Amino acid sequence: MENNVKKEKRRLLTAFDIVIIAVVVVLAALFLIWQAAKNAAPASGGDAASGTIVYTLELNNFENSDSLSVGDRLFETVKNTEVGVVRSFEIVPQKVWQNDLETGGMKVTETGQHTAHLTIEVPCTVTDSTIATKAGAVELRVGRSLGVNGPGYWGAGFIIAIERS
Amino acid sequence: MKIIDKNGRLFGKVSVIDVIVVIVVILLAAGVYLRYFALETTAAVGQPSKPIEFSLKVSGVRQYTVDMLAVGDEVFSGGNMEKLGTITDISVGPAMQWGATVDGRTVYGEIEDKYDMVITVQGDGVISDGRFYVSRIQELGANQSASFFTKYSSFGGMVTEIKAL
Numbered sequence: 001m002e003n004n005v006k007k008e009k010r011r012l013l014t015a016f017d018i019v020i021i022a023v024v025v026v027l028a029a030l031f032l033i034w035q036a037a038k039n040a041a042p043a044s045g046g047d048a049a050s051g052t053i054v055y056t057l058e059l060n061n062f063e064n065s066d067s068l069s070v071g072d073r074l075f076e077t078v079k080n081t082e083v084g085v086v087r088s089f090e091i092v093p094q095k096v097w098q099n100d101l102e103t104g105g106m107k108v109t110e111t112g113q114h115t116a117h118l119t120i121e122v123p124c125t126v127t128d129s130t131i132a133t134k135a136g137a138v139e140l141r142v143g144r145s146l147g148v149n150g151p152g153y154w155g156a157g158f159i160i161a162i163e164r165s
Numbered sequence: 166m167k168i169i170d171k172n173g174r175l176f177g178k179v180s181v182i183d184v185i186v187v188i189v190v191i192l193l194a195a196g197v198y199l200r201y202f203a204l205e206t207t208a209a210v211g212q213p214s215k216p217i218e219f220s221l222k223v224s225g226v227r228q229y230t231v232d233m234l235a236v237g238d239e240v241f242s243g244g245n246m247e248k249l250g251t252i253t254d255i256s257v258g259p260a261m262q263w264g265a266t267v268d269g270r271t272v273y274g275e276i277e278d279k280y281d282m283v284i285t286v287q288g289d290g291v292i293s294d295g296r297f298y299v300s301r302i303q304e305l306g307a308n309q310s311a312s313f314f315t316k317y318s319s320f321g322g323m324v325t326e327i328k329a330l
Contacts, residue, residue: 023190088214097276104264105274119190129241129248129316141319142233160229162317 052123052164053131054087055140057148059061059155062116065091067153077147077154081136084122086150091116116155131162214289216330217297217303218253218261221313223282225260231280233318240286243312243319245301250288252315257282284322287330297327 081144094113096132122133131140138146140159147156175184221240223230238252243315260279265271290299297305310323 016180016186018188019190023186023193095278097279100263100274100277101265101267102265103274104270104272105262106264106276106279108277126317129239129246129314131316141314142229142317143319158229160227160234164233164235164317 012158015024044157048127050134050135051124051126051165052118053126054121055084055159056156056161057118057146058157059116059118059148060094060157061113062091062155063114065114065116066148068116068118072088074148074150076133076138077149077156078134079136079138081133081138082122083133083136083138083140083146083148083154084120085121086118088119110145111125113155117160126165171175182225184315196255203205212291212293214291216285217250217292217299217327218285218287218289218330219250219297219299220325220329221284221286222325223284223320223322225276225279226263226282226320229329230320231282231317234282234284234315238315238317240284240288241314242303243314244301245300245303247303248288249299249303249313250286251304254285283325292329 015129017073068086068089068090070086074083074086075081078081093110095108095117096111098109100107122140124131124140125137126132132138133140140162142159142162144159145156146159147154149155166168167177169175169181175181175183198266234252234255234302236255238250240249240252242249260275260276260281262276264274265269288299290297290305291297296313299305305324305327307324307326310321312319312321
């Protein structure tokens with residue numbers, strides 16, 4: 001019986017057990033190194049700060065200027081989160097680019113429809129790389145297309161300006 | 166003979182757990198080999214980075230985009246969101262395109278109210294076997310089109326030149 005116990009004790013740690021332990025130790029070490037590297041080099045966004053951002057959004061084919069009002073709360077149409085409050089707006093002729101068969105280039109023509117330029121103010125989280133709305137983390141950048149809805153109207157277009165800080 | 170006996174050994178000889186451990190170790194070793202030795206894109210990660218400079222041609226943008234890009238802005242990859250470098254120079258000219266004229270000629274014509282920009286960016290990258298890797302594993306090369314963004318603007322561009330400094 002004593003021999004059996006000794007045999008059992010001898011079998012407690014086999015070569016494969018050592019391999020398993022080594023693998024686990026190596027994986028744990030790699031994970032810790034990865035975590036340390038991640039903490040040492042923060043994400044490209046850097047530290048976040050809060051602030052109010054003013055940006056301009058154009059809404060194309062907008063023929064509902066009567067429904068626009070200063071103070072309108074706007075919501076993004078996909079996530080339905082708030083993307084700001086209208087501080088001012090102007091209605092301008094809508095322009096499109098047409099091929100110019102005289103020059104081979106393109107010329108601007110007016111369509112007879114209208115574009116609304118909305119100046120919008122929204123609380124944001126700001127990092128070195130990103131300006132995102134606090135309400136829904138919608139990233140704001142010139143050139144980004146944004147669909148919004150206000151009280152009684154919808155619209156979509158590009159962000160065309162952001163106040164630089 | 167049973168494939169797995171009552172002690173969990175394959176053909177009564179090798180423990181199933183041991184086989185799994187061996188397979189895991191082989192897979193891990195293969196992964197490390199591929200990561201650091203076989204695949205150029207990932208093997209380049211471990212090499213020291215050097216200062217590099219590349220130029221991006223941003224074609225046919227409106228004044229809004231021109232206004233939102235400035236020397237000193239950090240440029241990020243639209244793909245992996247990593248920082249690529251800092252804008253050191255911007256040149257802006259009228260947007261041009263090849264177009265057909267009414268008399269059947271193909272000419273290089275101007276696009277009214279749109280602009281072509283050339284943005285020079287300096288950053289750090291790894292040069293391996295003549296290839297440029299910026300922001301870890303993103304390879305950049307001339308004629309490559311991709312999406313980019315800064316804190317204030319997003320745009321598509323084509324790399325026109327890349328070189329070590």
